[in-house]
Amino acid sequence: MTEAQKILTRLGAPANLAAIGVGGRWQSAAGSPLTVRSPIDGAELAAFAAAQASDVAAVVRAAGEAFRAWRLVPAPRRGELVRRLGERLRQHKADLAHLVSLEVGKITQESLGEVQEMIDVCDFAVGLSRQLYGLTIASERPEHRLAEQWHPLGPVGVITAFNFPVAVWAWNAMIALVCGDPVVWKPSEKTPLCGIACHAIAAGVAAEMPDVPEGLLGLLIGGGQEVGQAVAADVGLPLVSATGSVPMGRAVGQMVAARLGRALLELGGNNAVIVTDDANQDLALRAVLFGAVGTAGQRCTTTRRLILQRGIAREFTAKLVQAYRSVRIGDPLDERTLMGPLINRAAVEAMLAALRQAREQGGEVLHGGNEIDRPGHFVEPTLVRVSPAATIVKDETFAPILYIHEFDGLEQALQIHNDVPQGLSSSIFTTNLISAETFLSHHGSDCGIANVNVGTSGAEIGGAFGGEKETGGGRESGSDSWKWYMRRQTNTINWGSDMPLAQGVRFDL
Ligand code: NAD
Secondary structure, X not given: OOHHHHHHHHXXXXXXXXXXXXXXXXXXXXXXXXXXXXXXXXXEEEXXXXXXXXXXHHHHHHHHHHHHHHOOOOHHHHHHHHHHHHHHHHHOHHHXXXXXXXXXXXXXXXXXXXXXXXXXXXXXXXXXXXXXXXXXXXXXXXXXXXXXXXXXXXXXXXXXXXXXXXXXHHHHHHHHHHHOOOEEEEOOOOOHHHHHHHHHHHHHHHHOOOOOOHHHEEEEOEOOOHHHHHHHHOOOOOEEEEEOOHHHHHHHHHHHHHOOOEEEEEOOOOEEEEEOOOOOHHHHHHHHHHHHHHHHHOOOOOEEEEEEEHHHHHHHHXXXXXXXXXXXXXXXXXXXXXXXXXXXXXXXXXXXXXXXXXXXXXXXXXXXXXXXXXXXXXEOOEEEXXXXXXXXXXXXXXXXXXXXXXEOOHHHHHHHHHOOOEEOEEEEEOXXXXXXXXXXXXXXXXXXXXXXXXXXXXXXXXXXXXXXEOOOXXXXXXXXXXXXXXXXXXXXXXXXXXXXXXXXXXXXX
């Protein structure tokens, strides 16, 4: 038994791993074989048959049946399921984090942080289960009440990316569950074991509550895109929440739109940090280092562009090169390591191809640029000084490449900043109030997340998370993101004995 399999067993997964889960009922699939290898050293972690598109309908049907029961359960009681889940995640935090490190290659600190994010969102959702408020609105008619209420929406399809293999499911599932919605989850085929682990934990908790219907939580592990496409196309899923690349979001968004469903899209970012001449450089350096090198550059919020004011550009770049030289790369399970591997061979190839293009477009590699010769998929974190006009900087390359640009005035910095197709996360480092407020204003950053003296990466769950433009426009996790998972109903109640029409319209016999 591999270490990963031992962890899965402790978390309640079946000894023979199965690609389909409906609550505590696991079902082996007959799709293509899926061999899971660790990006750390290429070692095989597990192998089993993947699900197929034809498996989706039955799981969605079970979710539909569960919906009819779950929507009748009072929301605070639904919160009780999530509260217990949060407790169970606390118990299994170390095991689940270890599995994330083995399967994705994240360093232990970041894997623990990811599981903590799940726990945090459970806490948030429990509170939310007593706060699914609607508004009461002043009616223009006498003796009338105008109000809104929020009802459960139905089963939610959740498609997730490899880089947050457990947290993004939790962001969606915990909110959906308290809102009264079952969840059908299609994890990334690059991280199926994390999917099995979360499902096993959740199904174990659900089995302890008699009012939880079996089909409330569904899992489908596909080997490629076909299962995700079947999820997007299924009319039994009024909402599909999809996290991943822009091409994936374009495909899923169009399929969901074609059936007039609701799509919540959380797609790629191309996040920048602006550092002005008056900034606290120490703060900026630490934030840029974590933002660009953390998770080996494989976060949607990774800092990919650094826009430096001319006065400090050379000095700040020199400090950054120095810091990059000290980054310890290697086994993510070693506490001293700061950067682990990329997810697979294709990610390494994509990074090297992007660097070739950057050089062709006039880029100068200031640090890194190479694959590291050892088992697994290790690369050097890389700094490239390049013009913001280079087309390569408009792309999200999911790897630790940081492009460095220079600017003179803030207007120019904002123009460079916003001149990319994506709009997820952004930061300015400045001690000047006017620069900070301009950055946050309607003619500042065009991103869904804009920070001052805080890096682009590492959001808290309490805020709504998501971005604009090609990032897809969705919002998940905190604030009022829950409204995506519910249907709004506007009610007008006449408690008088007259029948006035709105807008003063008269229609008397
Ligand atoms: P990916 O797009 O390759 O895959 C994501 C998921 O979509 C997987 O489950 C995959 O099987 C599925 N999928 C892919 N193509 C599909 C299709 N045509 N139809 C249906 N399903 C399809 O992404 P990835 O490599 O796993 O993750 C990296 C990407 O995810 C990056 O672009 C990153 O920025 C983005 N991401 C965004 C956020 C966010 O919140 N904005 C968070 C994490 C990751």
